[in-house]
Amino acid sequence: MVSDIRTLPPQPRVYGAVNWLGAWTLLLKEVRRFLKVYFQTILAPVVTTLLFLAVFALALGQVAAEVKGVPFVQFLAPGLIMMAMVQNAFANTSSSLIISKVQGNIVDMLMPPLSAAELTAAVALGGVARGVVVGLAVTAGMALFVPMHAHSLPLIAYHAVMGSLMLSLLGMMGGIWADKFDHMAAVTNFLVTPLSFLSGTFYSIERLPEGFHAVALMNPFFYMIDGFRYGFIGQSDGPVWLGVVLVGATNLLLYAATYRMFATGYKLKG
Numbered sequence: 001m002v003s004d005i006r007t008l009p010p011q012p013r014v015y016g017a018v019n020w021l022g023a024w025t026l027l028l029k030e031v032r033r034f035l036k037v038y039f040q041t042i043l044a045p046v047v048t049t050l051l052f053l054a055v056f057a058l059a060l061g062q063v064a065a066e067v068k069g070v071p072f073v074q075f076l077a078p079g080l081i082m083m084a085m086v087q088n089a090f091a092n093t094s095s096s097l098i099i100s101k102v103q104g105n106i107v108d109m110l111m112p113p114l115s116a117a118e119l120t121a122a123v124a125l126g127g128v129a130r131g132v133v134v135g136l137a138v139t140a141g142m143a144l145f146v147p148m149h150a151h152s153l154p155l156i157a158y159h160a161v162m163g164s165l166m167l168s169l170l171g172m173m174g175g176i177w178a179d180k181f182d183h184m185a186a187v188t189n190f191l192v193t194p195l196s197f198l199s200g201t202f203y204s205i206e207r208l209p210e211g212f213h214a215v216a217l218m219n220p221f222f223y224m225i226d227g228f229r230y231g232f233i234g235q236s237d238g239p240v241w242l243g244v245v246l247v248g249a250t251n252l253l254l255y256a257a258t259y260r261m262f263a264t265g266y267k268l269k270g
Helices: 020-035 038-060 072-103 116-142 153-177 181-197 210-216 220-233 240-264
Strands: none
Touching (some): 020 072, 038 072, 038 116, 072 116, 116 240, 153 181, 153 240, 181 220, 220 240
8 A cells, every 4th residue: 555645845944034043053153162162262361361460469569559449459350351351252253253254164154044133143142152251250260369349230241241242243343354364463453452451451541641541531442341340349430321321332333334244245255
């Protein structure tokens, strides 16, 4: 007896307004990518940041016993934590895109049915995830040596996420723009590192001459570090809520620019 089996043709998957499954899969890929090499991506930043803490505490701890009425190491710690977070968020997205471009497998990211908005969000959130994980690990390590107190948990969380997002988006823009690793190194050395080191990470900008103080206030990195530090010690160099708005507005602009790069295929499609 032969059964009458009719094979239906494969049906295309139907997506809604947002391809949640595709975006979630890409996000998981970005997260698993850095978790697989956690010695390099998570533990190494902890060691590096603790070395920064030791060097600055030994070199300046006696010269600047207090900053804004707070022990120097407690003033320094939040800036170091934020610096570790944003540098790793930048590294995650920039390396992901530039390596994919150099190896020629960027097509694996572009061919799936993902919109430019979904691609931008998924890759950026992968960078945010690495930044936040590194931040938690660095905070745990630093708490062994520095008293850590939370003055405002919402502000800490906001600046941790939004600061990581800012550098994650910058890393994406750099990774899309760069044609080789030398270009990416130039972005890191001539943009990210100077803005990080001149943002008040290691000092209060109140000590700067008037002209340089005004320049520091135009640095968006200053506001994410200043707001994050305020969340811990309750002291800031600038208006905290102005910083909240400016960091959010900067991220909207960066997201729009990154979205445009994906939407137009800038340096992504031959």
